[in-house]
Amino acid sequence: MTTTILDIRNLTRVHGSGEQAVHALRGVDLSVGSGELVAVMGPSGSGKSTLLTCAGGLDQPSGGEVIVDGNDLTTLSRNAVAALRRRRIGYVFQDFNLIPALTAAENVSLPLELDGMRARAARKYAEAALGEVAIPELADRFPDDMSGGQRQRVAIARAIVGERRLLLADEPTGALDSDTGEAVLQLLRDRCDQHGIAGVLVTHDARHAAWADRVVYLRDGVLVGQSGPLPEADVLLETH
Numbered sequence: 001m002t003t004t005i006l007d008i009r010n011l012t013r014v015h016g017s018g019e020q021a022v023h024a025l026r027g028v029d030l031s032v033g034s035g036e037l038v039a040v041m042g043p044s045g046s047g048k049s050t051l052l053t054c055a056g057g058l059d060q061p062s063g064g065e066v067i068v069d070g071n072d073l074t075t076l077s078r079n080a081v082a083a084l085r086r087r088r089i090g091y092v093f094q095d096f097n098l099i100p101a102l103t104a105a106e107n108v109s110l111p112l113e114l115d116g117m118r119a120r121a122a123r124k125y126a127e128a129a130l131g132e133v134a135i136p137e138l139a140d141r142f143p144d145d146m147s148g149g150q151r152q153r154v155a156i157a158r159a160i161v162g163e164r165r166l167l168l169a170d171e172p173t174g175a176l177d178s179d180t181g182e183a184v185l186q187l188l189r190d191r192c193d194q195h196g197i198a199g200v201l202v203t204h205d206a207r208h209a210a211w212a213d214r215v216v217y218l219r220d221g222v223l224v225g226q227s228g229p230l231p232e233a234d235v236l237l238e239t240h
């Protein structure tokens with residue numbers, strides 16, 4: 001039986017107030033189980049990034065519940081949410097968000113050190129994570145001396161280091177060429193398959209969504225539909 005890792009219930013998020021209020025999410029329900037990768041698609045402004053930032057505890061919902069690994073983020077203190085984020089949730093962004101002054105290994109070990117782990121132990125975990133994304137030899141290199149694909153691998157290593165349960169990726173291939181992008185998606189897929197992590201992938205591209213077990217569609221802050229796995233990328237290309 002699959003365990004539910006992310007359980008979003010009746011999630012709402014209103015930015016601003018009064019006449020300026022923007023209803024970014026209007027009652028979204030979404031569950032993602034261990035080992036499952038779910039793609040979120042929808043037009044620009046439909047609320048995809050807001051859904052991800054709320055799921056990851058980076059943004060505060062206006063209403064509803066966001067339960068990660070059994071913890072309802074909406075009832076926890078700020079500090080408790082931050083701790084859960086460091087221990088259980090990994091985030092991958094389009095623009096990598098690495099710290100340029102830190103090496104790959106230092107970037108990856110940072111969340112563990114912030115969580116109180118000794119530098120030496122954190123370094124060991126970071127090296128293991130860099131090994132899992134197939135760049136162990138880049139541990140002491142700085143982000144500016146890496147290609148885009150290598151940087152995104154470091155970002156993924158940072159997102160999976162330690163014992164993460166939920167991996168959230170917002171257009172992770174947006175800055176990469178298509179082969180490198182596919183390799184990054186393969187890594188996310190493997191992570192879910194082999195380590196039972198729950199993954200949520202925001203993408204505009206149906207070929208990328210084809211890596212997911214399920215695709216959900218957002219429009220104007222509402223989940224308007226969902227489908228099973230999309231056909232493989234080559235099938236999509238042949239039919240378009």
Ligand SMILES: Nc1ncnc2c1ncn2[C@@H]1O[C@H](COP(=O)(O)OP(=O)(O)OP(=O)(O)O)[C@@H](O)[C@H]1O
Pocket residue numbers: 015016022023024042043044045046047048049050051
């Ligand atoms: N901090 C904010 N303040 C005000 N409005 C915001 C803020 N963040 C997002 N919004 C609005 O919320 C709505 C949803 O935005 P969101 O970025 O979640 O959509 P998206 O589907 O991810 O879009 P895109 O595909 O362009 O990234 C949009 O109308 C956006 O303008």
